Amino acid sequence: MAPKNHIIIYFLSTALLMVVAWYNGFPLVHFDSAAYIEQAIYPHFSPERTPFYGLFIKASSLHLSLWFTVVLQSGILSFLLIRYVRLLVGAEHSEYVFSYLFAITGIVILTGVSWVVSHLMPDVFTAILLLSILLLFTDKYASVYMQGLYALLIFVAICMHFSHIAISIIVAIYILLTSIKNPTAGYRAKSCVLLGICSIFFTTICTANAVKKHGFQFARGKEVYMMAKLTENGILQKYLKTTCPNNNQDICKFKDRLPSSMSEFLLSGESPLYKMGGWDSSTANFGNIVSDVFSRPEYAGMMLQKTITGALKQLVQVALPQELTPQNRDSETFKKVSNYFPDEAGEFEISMQQTEILNTSTSNFIHLLFFVVSSLWLIVHYKQALSPLTVSCYSIIIVFIITNAVIVAFWGSADWRFQFRIFWLLPATNFLVIISYYGATLQNKLTMHQ
Numbered sequence: 001m002a003p004k005n006h007i008i009i010y011f012l013s014t015a016l017l018m019v020v021a022w023y024n025g026f027p028l029v030h031f032d033s034a035a036y037i038e039q040a041i042y043p044h045f046s047p048e049r050t051p052f053y054g055l056f057i058k059a060s061s062l063h064l065s066l067w068f069t070v071v072l073q074s075g076i077l078s079f080l081l082i083r084y085v086r087l088l089v090g091a092e093h094s095e096y097v098f099s100y101l102f103a104i105t106g107i108v109i110l111t112g113v114s115w116v117v118s119h120l121m122p123d124v125f126t127a128i129l130l131l132s133i134l135l136l137f138t139d140k141y142a143s144v145y146m147q148g149l150y151a152l153l154i155f156v157a158i159c160m161h162f163s164h165i166a167i168s169i170i171v172a173i174y175i176l177l178t179s180i181k182n183p184t185a186g187y188r189a190k191s192c193v194l195l196g197i198c199s200i201f202f203t204t205i206c207t208a209n210a211v212k213k214h215g216f217q218f219a220r221g222k223e224v225y226m227m228a229k230l231t232e233n234g235i236l237q238k239y240l241k242t243t244c245p246n247n248n249q250d251i252c253k254f255k256d257r258l259p260s261s262m263s264e265f266l267l268s269g270e271s272p273l274y275k276m277g278g279w280d281s282s283t284a285n286f287g288n289i290v291s292d293v294f295s296r297p298e299y300a301g302m303m304l305q306k307t308i309t310g311a312l313k314q315l316v317q318v319a320l321p322q323e324l325t326p327q328n329r330d331s332e333t334f335k336k337v338s339n340y341f342p343d344e345a346g347e348f349e350i351s352m353q354q355t356e357i358l359n360t361s362t363s364n365f366i367h368l369l370f371f372v373v374s375s376l377w378l379i380v381h382y383k384q385a386l387s388p389l390t391v392s393c394y395s396i397i398i399v400f401i402i403t404n405a406v407i408v409a410f411w412g413s414a415d416w417r418f419q420f421r422i423f424w425l426l427p428a429t430n431f432l433v434i435i436s437y438y439g440a441t442l443q444n445k446l447t448m449h450q
Contacts, residue, residue, distance in 0.1 A: 021118035034332035047221030129157035310409030374430035
């Protein structure tokens, strides 16, 4: 790519990726956005999430505008997508601005990427993690410095969500095992780099918790989350019904009125979690119960079955809900935006999401239709269209998507956000493979006519 074209392409592709935010009139928000904005203003370690997306908002917003945060995360993804386009479409077209903008525009129109980028949530960093891993392993144009940048972005992305480290470790092990048959590709060394990055993050979080007097541990809320999951899938109820007659555990007082969902267990003031003292106070008690549950084959088997069915449910959560929940004046998100970014409160309140007129049906129809049609095209043309490079990309994407679904099913509830945040990369890759195929076909015809 000619240096004079760098700024033009990055600027325009960043703006293109944010099209949903521009259309909405404000960055999209989720009820969890409130917690991240709070962490940005008052940085702290909470038991249920890492502090890094809050710190990202703090650094990127400059305490001036939440738009800056969306611009920066869009810019990071734009950089990676341009490298991905160059990889799959081919370096011979890299001097043409139009070819990049055509590819990015197609991805924005035909996938749900803009809905992910436009959210004030760490979900975009799951896609950044996947793209960075793809490029670290497959980018044949990358210099040593560029590979170092990919590694840095992997570390940053892993920092944004606890689930990312588990996903990265499993993907690294998968690549390491498959590279046994292809030792010359350099995948073994890069798998070790990826595992090393995970180790650094693990050590960083454990050390930070130790400094904060929480002990040298990774996720101090893991026992609470697992109790919430055991409650939601009915295993805790069955366990307490069996064990409570023979012991006097505090939670036995709630065995007949346990919450029905994870969100209720974690958020309701009537939950056993808060009746027993809250997150830190209940950790030891809950940890003993979780250990006992998993030591019993009948409950461990139930958990395996629930995880498999939950992962299957999660895998098909690839569309947006009919409407994105508005965060009205009574919501914590509205309060946080109003308190910490008062100049943007009016803009936030009149955005399309808040006035419930943001329509997702057209986007859903387009990206699902394109995914089906493009996948059928690939099935028909796979011999001509797929190279060893694209096969490697697809294998990493598919393993990442499946791993993501399993991790979410094991620790949380099936939700459109967790799969939608990365699913878009599958149809995006389809699109790049298709335009690469027809671009090469056209070039061959032109060469023959010369």
